Amino acid sequence: MRISDIIEKKRDGKELTEEEIRYFVNGYTDGAIPDYQASALLMAIYFRDMNETERAVLTSAMVESGDQIDLSAIDGTKVDKHSTGGVGDTTTLILAPWVASLGVPVAKMSGRGLGHTGGTLDKLESIPGFHIELSNDEFIELVNRNKLAVIGQSGNLTPADKKLYSLRDVTATVNSIPLIASSIMSKKIASGADAIVLDVKTGSGAFMKDLRDAEKLAHAMVSIGNRVGRKTMAVISNMSQPLGFAIGNALEIKEAIETLQGNGPDDLTELCLTLGSRMVLLAGKAESVDGAREMLIQNMHNGKAFAQFKKFLIAQGGDAKVADNPELLPAATWRIELPAKKSGYIDSIVADEIGKAAMLLGAGRASKESEIDLAVGIVLHKKIGDPVKEGESLLTLHTNSEDVDNVKQAIYQNITISDQPVQAPSLIYKTIE
Numbered sequence: 001m002r003i004s005d006i007i008e009k010k011r012d013g014k015e016l017t018e019e020e021i022r023y024f025v026n027g028y029t030d031g032a033i034p035d036y037q038a039s040a041l042l043m044a045i046y047f048r049d050m051n052e053t054e055r056a057v058l059t060s061a062m063v064e065s066g067d068q069i070d071l072s073a074i075d076g077t078k079v080d081k082h083s084t085g086g087v088g089d090t091t092t093l094i095l096a097p098w099v100a101s102l103g104v105p106v107a108k109m110s111g112r113g114l115g116h117t118g119g120t121l122d123k124l125e126s127i128p129g130f131h132i133e134l135s136n137d138e139f140i141e142l143v144n145r146n147k148l149a150v151i152g153q154s155g156n157l158t159p160a161d162k163k164l165y166s167l168r169d170v171t172a173t174v175n176s177i178p179l180i181a182s183s184i185m186s187k188k189i190a191s192g193a194d195a196i197v198l199d200v201k202t203g204s205g206a207f208m209k210d211l212r213d214a215e216k217l218a219h220a221m222v223s224i225g226n227r228v229g230r231k232t233m234a235v236i237s238n239m240s241q242p243l244g245f246a247i248g249n250a251l252e253i254k255e256a257i258e259t260l261q262g263n264g265p266d267d268l269t270e271l272c273l274t275l276g277s278r279m280v281l282l283a284g285k286a287e288s289v290d291g292a293r294e295m296l297i298q299n300m301h302n303g304k305a306f307a308q309f310k311k312f313l314i315a316q317g318g319d320a321k322v323a324d325n326p327e328l329l330p331a332a333t334w335r336i337e338l339p340a341k342k343s344g345y346i347d348s349i350v351a352d353e354i355g356k357a358a359m360l361l362g363a364g365r366a367s368k369e370s371e372i373d374l375a376v377g378i379v380l381h382k383k384i385g386d387p388v389k390e391g392e393s394l395l396t397l398h399t400n401s402e403d404v405d406n407v408k409q410a411i412y413q414n415i416t417i418s419d420q421p422v423q424a425p426s427l428i429y430k431t432i433e
């Protein structure tokens with residue numbers, strides 16, 4: 001087999017065989033195929049696309065390029081959830097204890113984030129004492145006992161994806177549905193979940209700005225998951241404005257605690273209920289989506305979801321007093337209000353730009369080496385459609401630096417106020433299974 005023949009075949013729009021796709025992935029991962037030929041094939045895929053069979057084979061080859069996590073020692077159906085980016089997205093922190101409180105085993109591998117705020121691990125580290133250094137045996141034992149544990153990413157998962165993603169980044173081939181879908185799904189599958197619920201975002205804060213592209217990506221990932229034997233479904237949700245009110249690490253932990261107690265923002269609560277009920281259903285703990293939703297609501301009101309969160313913190317060395325007293329979380333020195341410059345209705349809160357503003361305050365990382373400030377961030381007081389009076393606070397900056405004029409300026413440019421009433425956008429567009 002020759003890679004130049006494979007490139008030519010895809011260039012001419014033909015279907016690649018399983019052998020050809022595996023030859024490419026294995027050869028590129030072990031260095032036998034050089035970057036220039038891999039780049040040419042990626043560009044051919046970008047223009048010619050891949051059919052569902054090719055996409056599933058590409059994903060499997062990427063999964064098999066490295067270690068795979070074996071969760072078979074954990075009882076029950078392990079359901080994972082993945083979100084395609086977003087701003088102020090605290091859903092994992094809420095969903096994990098919430099569905100675990102219904103007996104769904106949650107074995108979560110989490111990473112540190114690049115971008116507006118930290119990843120789930122960074123957020124959890126704002127809880128004093130909490131640690132993610134567990135041995136594999138401890139991790140599995142904890143999930144079997146408590147139904148929930150979080151561990152840091154370790155091992156050599158999907159090296160093919162790491163290499164291919166770096167190459168795509170510099171060859172203008174990131175934005176390709178088969179390449180994005182196989183990249184995301186290979187990581188989820190290698191992490192060992194039996195079933196996967198995908199939260200595909202659309203809007204300014206999302207990877208897929210356009211609803212039609214988000215739908216295509218969702219279909220592509222659901223098809224791959226089901227073809228490789230993992231029950232998979234996707235929800236397409238709106239990310240034109242940040243989710244919930246809080247954007248920042250400790251601030252989002254506080255928001256997660258409030259949501260688990262039934263006092264969270266409406267949009268965040270609704271998205272968690274939508275995704276959570278699918279997770280409970282896929283885990284076989286409910287007969288129907290509506291039944292699963294009822295069970296979740298019950299465990300929010302009777303305190304079981306919140307109790308599960310505390311149990312999880314204690315099991316991993318965290319100070320559970322924080323759950324009852326969020327004022328014990330790291331707090332910023334200054335709180336600065338941003339007053340509305342006119343009266344009217346909130347027309348837009350451009351999610352990715354507000355996320356960048358939070359990063360400027362120190363809530364996120366611009367590069368892997370950046371330090372993160374767990375205390376800082378933004379708390380919105382208004383969402384799209386809300387009425388606002390001139391001088392009323394739009395949001396609070398939580399900051400450890402007094403000089404935030406650049407941040408204020410960036411925010412004012414990205415929150416617009418209309419004289420006419422504005423309809424709040426719908427949150428959930430579609431479910432794909």
Ligand code: URA
Nearest residue numbers: 174179180181183184
């Ligand atoms: N996220 C990923 O993990 N892979 C992609 O290709 C795009 C976004």
Ligand code: CA
Nearest residue numbers: 088243244246
């Ligand atoms: Ca939030």
